[in-house]
Amino acid sequence: MGNTNAVAEKPVAGKLKNKKKAYTGPKKSFKNYIKRYWQLYLLLLLPLVYLLIFKYLPMRYILLAFKEYKLNMPLMQMPWANVKKSVDIFKYFKIAFGNPDFRRALFNTVKLNLFDLVCGFPAPILFALILNELPFKGFKKTVQTIAYMPHFLSWVIIASLSTQLFAPTDGMINSLLAKMGLNTIPFLDDPSHWVVTYVMMGVWQSFGWGSIIYLASIAGINTELYEAASVDGANRFQKMWHITLPGIKPTIVVLLVMNLGYIMGGGFERPFAMKNNLVINVAEVISTFVYKVGIQQLKISLTTAVGLFQSVVGLFFLLGANAISRKLGERGIF
Amino acid sequence: MKKKLLSIVLSAAMVLSVAACAPKDAPATQDQTSTKTEDQTTTTTDTDTETEPEVVSNEPDARGMLDGKFVDTRHISVELYDRNVDGGTEAGNNAWTQWIQEQMLERYNVEVEFVTVSRWSEGDDIGNLLAAQNAPDICYTYNYGQIQTYADMGGVIDLAPVLEENKDLVPSMFDWLGEELIYQDLDPANGTLWAIEGKRNEICRINTFIRKDWLDKLGLAEPTTKQEFEDCLVAFKDNADTLLGADASKMVPFSISTDVGWRAANIIESFMDPDITDKEYYVNGYDDRKFTENGTKEAIRLLNKWYNMGLIWKDFAVTDASTTTEDDMIKAGFVGAFIHNYDYPFRGGKDSINATLQSQYGDDAKFIAVNCFEDKNGNYTKYSYSNSGDRKVFFPATNDEIEASLCYLEFISQPETVEFLQTGEEGVIHTVDAATGAIVIQAPDDDHHDWYQNSGKNIDMTINCNGLRLSTPELTELSLAFSYSDVDPADVQQAIQAASLDAKIPPTVSVGDIAAETEGTDLAGKRDQTYDKAVIASEADFDTVWDNGMTEYLGAGGQAIIDERTAAWEATYGDADMLP
Structure with missing residues (x-):
């Protein structure tokens, strides 16, 4: 078991290795250490600069969540959030949580992301396992390529595809059903059906792409293990269950931990492109709420407060999932 | 060894890529900082230009102008709608925009x-451009609330003092x-003026259109009442095979979009009390789709009934209204009737709805305007536009060329400019028209395609004039029916008459800013959601869906606006229910 782990980790552990060395480096002198590994640090420099400029510097604008935003003032001069001149720096958090639309968006975000996780997370694993069992290389490659393709489509295009396919009367599927004398299915106009459509479109779009990392991980498993299992009389399913799955378990855990960090987040394009007025009660999520109320109506402080809340909750999910995975004996992501 | 070599190669690649990025990044950041400093110095340069010329003896006046022309070339940016017209030209770069650019440079050196x-x-x-501090110097929009929101954050220039200083x-x-x-x-309280309203020169607003050839084919008369209209729709549906043959399954007797409030305006307005007071109209007037007016619910109940009878396009609510799906359906000839702008089937020359239908199905195939939604008195009450108030022009705070921008407004208000933009060169x-002397608009031929008007009569360029405006009002009126190319002027004339019959001009109320209108809770979204859901609800659920939606709308800020509008009206007009 321990042995398989070590082998399987290789593909994902590339980046971690650098870091690990930085922490637990040999007890030789610092100078020697730098001399030995300077190339690695040089490699790290550009990403670090990128993070600093585009991720850390803008963070000072978190202050906007506690201030009254003014178009014509520098950040530091904007007044603190106030209600009738008495300072209340949590004003915008209170407004957000007092707003039924925000609460609905919050609930929908968590709900849709959970569905995505439950349906979307295992899909690439299953797909990778199935692909791995295919004996014909050519067929395998073709299937793989076709499965990747949707990943490169923007959600705007996928949404219009889904209208073409699923619209109540003119959609391809429903007009076929109607011609066969069957009842049509309200894929897009009934809220509960819409959620299924939304989740399934997400799975369809990403399972192929998501399987790459698992396939790489499977490729790293020591083939001797399979040979030994065959000698012992294991069948295909047993090999899959006892060798392949444990072999990619660390990858699965790392990805799961990272996915849990997104439970409060989620993209903007997908819900925005897919939603319509009939299903807005289940389709409005935080990102579309922020766009509509915050950006379009210039409630910048409110938007920042919501964004900050989202990030903090996301961080706790990430840390929590990481801690749990460590407790269960897997390595987390930090 | 290999590893070391690889790492050296990789790090070399990275250093190179850093170096390669640098020149690209450098000018970008420079640009940013330079625009920033420009912004920051805006206010100071303004005052500079006011005092400077007294020192300079070369006679340009306080604005840096000599003989009505700027001595130094000024640069302004102007908003322009892009309608992305089929067969049109590039919105921001065509013969018209170039003409404006030449004229402004020649007249004002701008x-x-x-x-x-x-x-x-x-x-x-x-909104996105304003939020990014990137908006053009001259902006316009239909939504005053939006301008007020930006003004409250210091994002808009107060035009009251600007006009006072520069009226000449x-x-x-x-x-x-x-x-x-x-x-x-x-604003009566603060004396601020955030925007200048534009003027409508054509006040016709909305019409109900029906396929004339279908009526003829089925031996039906033009409908004159709601019931007759409904009977026509039913007849279209029942005779889909006759009317559409193999495409019978695509029959849509009545078509609407997600913007139900607009696409059913004739119906809604016929259900409103024709004796509504100015006060009530104003108080409910924040929503231009008449969501909270007194007859709206019953109007939507009628639509709901039609929807459940299969008379309305089933897919309207899941189709993005900004796409051309519905227009394509109408042009393909699958639609029996719809409500829209009073001249909608005539817009777009060869690509207009009527021209497209006629080229496919013969000269008889066309939409004509009908009046069939009677109010409780039997009249065809509807609202036209008011002359006063259209697009609102405003200057964002980032505008550092106020005088040059005013010159642009002057240029675009001159009758010759407007006439040229609307009618171009003869030929x-x-x-x-030889008989009447009317100006007849035609589509430009291929050699002059660059003179194609992306918006009818170039209304997107004549930003404070919406509608035909020729040298004399008489000529304007005479030419109105001739101002659409490739369609029969008689149809246009009939549409104008239909839209004018029993049309009421909405009252123009001036009571200052309403703070609740800037609260930003997506009321328009909530309204459309309720409209859409109510139309497709089952007849039994209709009341629940409507009432829940209305409660949500009022709770989210609709009621606050109504209350504040009531208070503002009472503060200005006292107990009076009608405007003086």
Whole structure:
């Protein structure tokens, strides 16, 4: 078991290795250490600069969540959030949580992301396992390529595809059903059906792409293990269950931990492109709420407060999932 | 060894890529900082230019102008709607925009740059530009609340003092709009003026259109009542095989979009109390789709009934209204009737709905306007536009060329400019009708395609004039029916008459800013959601869906607006229910 782990980790552990060395480096002198590994640090420099400029510097604008935003003032001069001149720096958090639309968006975000996780997370694993069992290389490659393709489509295009396919009367599927004398299915106009459509479109779009990392991980498993299992009389399913799955378990855990960090987040394009007025009660999520109320109506402080809340909750999910995975004996992501 | 070599190669690649990035990044950041400093010095340069010329003896006046022309070339940017027209030209770069640019440079020594925003999401687009401090110097939008929101955050220039100081720069604008319209949005309490209202020169607003050839084929008369209209729709549906043959399954007797409030306006207005007071109309007037008016619910109940009878396009609510799906359906000839702008089937020359239908199905195939939604008195009450108030022009705070921008407004208000933009050169996009002397608009031929008007009569360029405006009002009226190419002027004339019959002009109320209208809770979204859901609800659920939606709308800020509007009315007009 321990042995398989070590082998399987290789593909994902590339980046971690650098870091690990930085922490637990040999007890030789610092100078020697730098001399030995300077190339690695040089490699790290550009990403670090990128993070600093585009991720850390803008963070000072978190202050906007506690201030009254003014178009014509520098950040530091904007007044603190106030209600009738008495300072209340949590004003915008209170407004957000007092707003039924925000609460609905919050609930929908968590709900849709959970569905995505439950349906979307295992899909690439299953797909990778199935692909791995295919004996014909050519067929395998073709299937793989076709499965990747949707990943490169923007959600705007996928949404219009889904209208073409699923619209109540003119959609391809429903007009076929109607011609066969069957009842049509309200894929897009009934809220509960819409959620299924939304989740399934997400799975369809990403399972192929998501399987790459698992396939790489499977490729790293020591083939001797399979040979030994065959000698012992294991069948295909047993090999899959006892060798392949444990072999990619660390990858699965790392990805799961990272996915849990997104439970409060989620993209903007997908819900925005897919939603319509009939299903807005289940389709409005935080990102579309922020766009509509915050950006379009210039409630910048409110938007920042919501964004900050989202990030903090996301961080706790990430840390929590990481801690749990460590407790269960897997390595987390930090 | 291999590893070391690889790492050296990799790090070399990285250093190179850093080096390669640098020149690209450097000018970008420089640009940013330079625009920033420009912004910051805006206010100081303004005062500079006011005092400077007294020192300079070369005679340019306090504004840096000599003989009405700037001595140094100025540069302004102007918003322009992009309608992304099929067969049109590039919105920001065509013969018309070039003509404007030449004229402005020649007359005022001002360079004009056009910033295009999508017509169908103009509010969002201009909002994004304003939020990014990137908006053009001259902006316009239909939504005053939006301007007020930006003004409250210091994002808009107060035009009251600007106009006071520079009234001599804009005589044509004062002539055209008049003091009352220019100062319509003046806040009585603070004396601020955030925007200048535009003027509508054609006040026809909305019409109900029905396929004339279908009526003839089925031996039906033009409907004159709701019931007759419904009977026509039912007849279309029942005779789909006769009317559409193999495409019978695509039959849509009545078509609407997600914007139900607009696409059912004739119906809604016929259900409103024709004796509504100015006060009630104003108090409910924040929503231009008449969501909270007194007859709206019953009007939507009728639509709901039709929907459940299969008379309305089933897919309207899941189709993005900014796409051309519905238009394509109408042009393909699958639609029996719809409600829209009073001239909708005539817009777009060869690509207009009527021209497209006629080219496919013969000359009889066309939509004609009918009046069939009677109010409780048996009249066809509907609302036209008011002359006063259209697009509202405003200057964002980032505008550092106020005088040059005013010169642009002056230029665009001059009658000759407007006439040229609307009718162009004779022989290119218009001819003169020999019998009547009317100006007849035509589509430009292929050699002059660059003179194609992306918006009818170039209304997107004549930003404070919406509608035909020729040298004399008489000529304008005479030419109106001839101002659409490739369609029968008689049909246009009939549509104008239909839209004018029993039309009421909405009252123009000036009571200052309403703070609740800037709260930003997506009321328009909630309204459309309720409209859409109510139309497709089962008849039994209709009341629940409507009432829940209305409660949500009022709770989210609709009621606050109504209350504040009531208070503002009472503060200005006292107990009176009607305008003086």
